[in-house]
Amino acid sequence: MARSLLKPRLIKNFRFRLYLIFTATIALLTAAFASFYVVTEVNGFRSTLEREGRLLATVLAQNARLPLFAENGEALALLAAGTARYPSVLSVSIRNAEGRVLTEVRNPKYTGSGAIDMKVEVTSPGLISSPEEVLLGHAPVDEKRVIGRVDLRLDTSGAQERLKRLVAATLAIGTLFWIVVSLLSYQILKRVTSSFNLLMHGIEEIGSGNLSARVNLDSDDELGRGANAINAMAASLELRELENLSLQEELLNAMKLEVQEEKKRVMARLIHTNKMTSLGLLLSSMAHEINNPNASIRFSGHIIAKIWADVVPLLDGVWREEGEFYLGGIPFQKARGALAENAAKIVENSERIARVVQGLRDYGVGDGARLRPDLELNGAVAAALSVLACQMQQDVSLKTALGSDIPVITGNQHQIEQVLINLILNAMQSFPEGRGEVLLTTRHDRAASEVVVEVEDDGVGICAETMERLFEPFFSTKLDRGGSGLGLYISQYIVAEHGGRLQLTSSPGRGTLARVILPVRGCAPEGEGAAT
Amino acid sequence: MQLLRTLLVCLLLLVPLPALAYDILVLQSLREKGYDEAVRGVKRETSATMRTLVLSDYAETDITRIIREEHPRLVIAVGDRALDVAERLRNTPVLYMMALHAKPHGKGLITGVGMLFDPARYLAVFDSLGSKRVGVICDPARSGSYLKRAQVAARRSGIDLVVREVHSPKETLSALDSLRGKVDALWMLPDVTAVSPETTEAYFLFSQGERVPLVSFAELYLSMGGAVALGIDRFDIGKQLGALAQSVLDGTPVENLSVQPPRRVMLKVNEGVLRRLKISIAGGG
Numbered sequence: 108m109a110r111s112l113l114k115p116r117l118i119k120n121f122r123f124r125l126y127l128i129f130t131a132t133i134a135l136l137t138a139a140f141a142s143f144y145v146v147t148e149v150n151g152f153r154s155t156l157e158r159e160g161r162l163l164a165t166v167l168a169q170n171a172r173l174p175l176f177a178e179n180g181e182a183l184a185l186l187a188a189g190t191a192r193y194p195s196v197l198s199v200s201i202r203n204a205e206g207r208v209l210t211e212v213r214n215p216k217y218t219g220s221g222a223i224d225m226k227v228e229v230t231s232p233g234l235i236s237s238p239e240e241v242l243l244g245h246a247p248v249d250e251k252r253v254i255g256r257v258d259l260r261l262d263t264s265g266a267q268e269r270l271k272r273l274v275a276a277t278l279a280i281g282t283l284f285w286i287v288v289s290l291l292s293y294q295i296l297k298r299v300t301s302s303f304n305l306l307m308h309g310i311e312e313i314g315s316g317n318l319s320a321r322v323n324l325d326s327d328d329e330l331g332r333g334a335n336a337i338n339a340m341a342a343s344l345e346l347r348e349l350e351n352l353s354l355q356e357e358l359l360n361a362m363k364l365e366v367q368e369e370k371k372r373v374m375a376r377l378i379h380t381n382k383m384t385s386l387g388l389l390l391s392s393m394a395h396e397i398n399n400p401n402a403s404i405r406f407s408g409h410i411i412a413k414i415w416a417d418v419v420p421l422l423d424g425v426w427r428e429e430g431e432f433y434l435g436g437i438p439f440q441k442a443r444g445a446l447a448e449n450a451a452k453i454v455e456n457s458e459r460i461a462r463v464v465q466g467l468r469d470y471g472v473g474d475g476a477r478l479r480p481d482l483e484l485n486g487a488v489a490a491a492l493s494v495l496a497c498q499m500q501q502d503v504s505l506k507t508a509l510g511s512d513i514p515v516i517t518g519n520q521h522q523i524e525q526v527l528i529n530l531i532l533n534a535m536q537s538f539p540e541g542r543g544e545v546l547l548t549t550r551h552d553r554a555a556s557e558v559v560v561e562v563e564d565d566g567v568g569i570c571a572e573t574m575e576r577l578f579e580p581f582f583s584t585k586l587d588r589g590g591s592g593l594g595l596y597i598s599q600y601i602v603a604e605h606g607g608r609l610q611l612t613s614s615p616g617r618g619t620l621a622r623v624i625l626p627v628r629g630c631a632p633e634g635e636g637a638a639t
Numbered sequence: 640m641q642l643l644r645t646l647l648v649c650l651l652l653l654v655p656l657p658a659l660a661y662d663i664l665v666l667q668s669l670r671e672k673g674y675d676e677a678v679r680g681v682k683r684e685t686s687a688t689m690r691t692l693v694l695s696d697y698a699e700t701d702i703t704r705i706i707r708e709e710h711p712r713l714v715i716a717v718g719d720r721a722l723d724v725a726e727r728l729r730n731t732p733v734l735y736m737m738a739l740h741a742k743p744h745g746k747g748l749i750t751g752v753g754m755l756f757d758p759a760r761y762l763a764v765f766d767s768l769g770s771k772r773v774g775v776i777c778d779p780a781r782s783g784s785y786l787k788r789a790q791v792a793a794r795r796s797g798i799d800l801v802v803r804e805v806h807s808p809k810e811t812l813s814a815l816d817s818l819r820g821k822v823d824a825l826w827m828l829p830d831v832t833a834v835s836p837e838t839t840e841a842y843f844l845f846s847q848g849e850r851v852p853l854v855s856f857a858e859l860y861l862s863m864g865g866a867v868a869l870g871i872d873r874f875d876i877g878k879q880l881g882a883l884a885q886s887v888l889d890g891t892p893v894e895n896l897s898v899q900p901p902r903r904v905m906l907k908v909n910e911g912v913l914r915r916l917k918i919s920i921a922g923g924g
Contacts, residue, residue: 173844176837177812235836238829239719239739241857242754242871243673254837 121307122300129292134285141281148273152266156195157223160261163190164227168257171201175229175255178203183210190259197222197260201229204254214262221263229255302330310337318345372581380591394468401460408453415446463493482518484549484558484625485509490520491527492547495535502542503535510550513558514627522601523625526609529594530562530621536585537566537619551627557607560623569613577611598623662888663689664711666702666725668718670695673873677717677737680877685885687713694721706731713887715880716751725749732893736880737873739829740781741898750896752880754829756869757900758789761826761854762796764867764906767921768852770824774801776814778832785828800826808835815845827855827865839863852918861909866916870905 117123167190174182187199191212200211230251302324309322318341324334426432426439434442488509499505527547534545548561569577576582578599583592595609602609607625665681667674670693678691690711692702702724706714716725716735725733726749735741735751765773773793777786786802793800801822803814811833818825827834827842834842843864846853852866861868879902887893908920 173812173838173841177809179812231837232840235839235863236859237831237836238834238856239831241859242739242829243671243737244676244873245673247859252836 121303122296125296125300126289126293129296130285130289133288133292137281137285137288141277145270145273145277149266149270152269153223153263156261156263156266157225159195160223160225160259161227163193163196164225164257164259166190167199167201167259168227168229168255171257172229172232172254175201175203175209176231178209180209184212186210187212195261195265197262198258199260200258202256202258206256209255221267223261223263225259225261227257227259228253229257302326302328306330306334306337309334313337313341313344318348390467394464397464398461401457401464405454405457405461408450408457412447412450412454415450419443419447463496467494478517478519480517481515482520482523483515484513484523484560487520487523488527488547488549488560491524491531494524494528495531498532498535500535500541502540503538504544505531505535506544506546508546508548510548513549513551516558516605516625516627518605518625519601523605526598526601526623527560527562529598530623533594533621534562534564534566534619537564537568539567552624555624556627557624558627560625562621563618565618568615568617568619569611570615574611574613660688661690661709662687662712663715663884664706664709664713665689665691665715665717666721667691667693668695668720669693671718674717674737676873677877677880680874680879681715681736681881681884682877683874684878684881685888687884687888689715694724699724703727713884715884722749722751732887734880734884734887734893736876739831748893750883750893750898752876752883752899752901754871755785755856755900756871756904758785758792759796760869760904762789762792762798764854764869764920765798765824765826766796768824768854768867768918769921770822770852771797772799772801772822773824773826774803774818774822774851775826775828776803776805776811776818776833777828777830778806779804780806781832782828782830805833808832808838811835811838812841815841818845819849822849822851824851825849825853827853827860829856846912850916852913852916858905858907861907861912864909864912866909866912866918867920868905868907868909870907871901872903872905875903876901 167186171183171186173179174186183201187201187210190196191199191214196214198211198213201209203209230253233249233251234247236245236247305324306322309320309324312320313322321338321341322334324331326334422434422439422443432439434446437445488507492505492507531545531547537543543565546561546563548559548563550559550561551557552559573584577595579592580596581592582596583590583594595611599609602623602625605625607623610622610624611619612622613619663681663685665678667678682689690709692705694702697705706728711731714725714728714731714733716722716733717737719738719740722733722735722738722741725735728748730748732748733751735749737754738751739754741751741753775786775789777783779786786800790800790802801818803817805811805814814833825842825846839860840863842853842855843860845851846864846866853860853864854867854869855861855865856869856871858868858870879899883896883899887896913919
């Protein structure tokens with residue numbers, strides 16, 4: 108296991124790789140030089156042997172020229188024997204021009220391990236002319252005539268022995284040289300790569316995240332300059348890291364503050380929503396508590412009116428009979444009309460209270476998600492206005508122009524009222540000085556088979572940036588004045604649920620027009636429009 | 640028309656006639672520098688008109704026809720081959736030169752200048768070298784008569800000629816071997832049997848080995864180890880033959896003229912060899 112781990116580490120080690128390359132290169136070079144030396148020596152020895160043999164053969168051929176011409180066998184035998192005495196000569200033979208062997212000497216020491224055959228022709232001397240040509244003044248012509256041949260066989264076993272010794276010596280010297288040079292190169296590499304290892308150690312330390320680590324390399328070479336650059340880079344990174352940490356901390360604190368603020372806002376909205384829910388419940392309870400006495404009052408008014416109607420003829424007879432008399436300190440003739448009138452006012456105001464209470468109850472409790480197929484748009488407008496009656500400001504003029512031919516639509520009255528209340532409230536809050544005019548219009552677009560409600564004001568208008576975010580939930584420019592940021596968001600949702608569209612058109616400083624467009628379900632009766 | 644053609648042919652036949660009127664026909668064996676040199680010597684010596692034919696340019700029959708038709712008063716044969724051709728002429732006197740194989744005494748209408756000096760010239764050189772036993776190797780078939788004359792002259796000069804006869808070049812080496820320790824000098828004759836390209840070297844080896852001077856017939860051999868050379872002067876041979884030709888043209892019968900040896904000797908000495916052999920020529924060289 109340890110070996111298997113050590114092997115990849117060694118292979119990936121720069122020093123080991125360099126050492127491997129060095130030693131392999133030195134081994135190759137040593138082998139190449141040794142081979143070249145051996146081959147050169149062998150060739151040189153063989154060449155020397157051949158040259159020696161050729162020289163011997165040439166000398167023999169030179170000496171044997173005259174005996175060969177004279178075919179003097181004895182002289183040739185002596186010459187051949189003299190040549191055969193050389194240690195490397197295995198055999199000598201001399202032949203005439205016809206190839207007949209005139210003499211031959213063989214050396215018995217021949218082992219058959221290797222031999223070189225040397226053949227040298229014996230020629231007549233050149234540059235020698237016949238007497239006749241000499242007398243005629245012919246220039247000598249170097250024309251040699253072959254008169255025989257000397258065959259020499261040389262023993263190469265000595266060369267092979269020498270080759271073996273040479274190879275052994277070369278191998279030994281080469282190996283020794285390789286070992287010495289490898290050791291030297293290891294020491295040199297160790298010295299050279301120590302700086303590199305220091306640099307790598309420092310880089311790895313910095314790379315592992317320890318930015319305070321430094322490369323402790325004190326030299327002025329490339330590695331030293333590289334170490335200085337890395338140290339500078341590490342210092343810079345460390346500084347940035349500290350800056351980043353500081354920034355992160357600041358950001359975290361800011362985010363915490365933001366979250367707290369958002370939490371406060373959300374809680375405020377929740378409280379507001381809860382308040383609204385409680386308000387609904389309160390309204391419902393109030394309606395119940397008001398409706399009972401109010402019904403009693405209305406009933407009492409009716410009873411009073413009925414009773415008065417029955418009493419008046421009797422009292423008229425009394426008046427005619429007795430003259431003027433007072434009822435409650437008021438002359439009968441004045442009290443006769445005022446009582447009937449006050450009774451009627453009791454009934455009327457009681458009914459008004461009942462409507463207001465019903466409106467509050469409907470707004471607070473609602474009637475759920477129930478859709479009415481006969482929803483009258485103008486009725487919804489009136490209900491909304493009755494809810495907002497108490498919110499009306501003295502300096503804000505609310506004008507209505509309700510169409511009389513508005514067909515009934517399918518929808519949830521409570522939700523439509525809620526949309527209208529939101530739009531009217533927004534219009535009423537658009538006046539910076541609390542003074543302005545709001546125009547509420549309903550109409551029927553026959554061509555598109557749609558009914559339209561428009562709430563237009565001449566307030567401050569909406570800037571373009573705000574316009575882009577108007578329908579975002581919880582976006583409000585009136586959070587400080589109790590706005591929830593949900594009015595338009597919910598209104599758009601309700602209108603869309605009814606298959607309609609909510610459009611806002613505004614020019615900053617010139618007012619805003621909110622338009623609710625709802626589809627018509629069924630036919631609408633014809634009629635004239637009326638303005639209030 | 641027929642007449643015109645006949646006249647034209649006759650005219651063409653007559654045109655070369657003036658050019659063919661000459662006294663001497665020179666038959667030269669080859670276009671050879673040595674032959675040309677000798678012919679120039681002839682021309683220097685005689686004012687006779689001559690025509691030169693180089694045998695290698697003609698067929699033998701043409702040569703015979705030309706001689707028969709042109710009737711020269713004298714034929715000069717230059718070289719052995721030319722002499723062979725000229726020897727067939729019956730009625731025309733023939734003078735030869737530069738013919739190594741010519742019969743020394745001539746025959747009939749043939750005479751000339753030989754290639755070999757008078758043996759006395761060589762013997763005088765041996766005498767001046769102080770050599771009393773002179774080795775000679777020759778082929779009797781080629782140099783027999785010259786050797787006899789030399790032996791006669793040697794006896795008169797008190798020099799002992801140790802002669803070895805050979806009949807083929809191969810025998811020269813054994814002949815030389817047989818002379819070892821028996822001679823004071825070696826005489827190299829221009830005998831193609833005794834002196835062949837293969838055996839020439841042996842003479843000089845003998846001279847070197849036995850420490851005896853070698854006297855040869857050409858200066859060329861001095862560079863190979865010869866001690867003294869008695870060379871011929873080819874131009875002078877030509878002049879010598881020219882004088883003979885002039886006398887023949889002047890009326891001297893050829894039969895009265897014997898074959899002459901070259902009259903001018905060009906003696907050359909290899910001082911280095913003589914110094915090594917510790918020999919000096921009496922009376923200078």
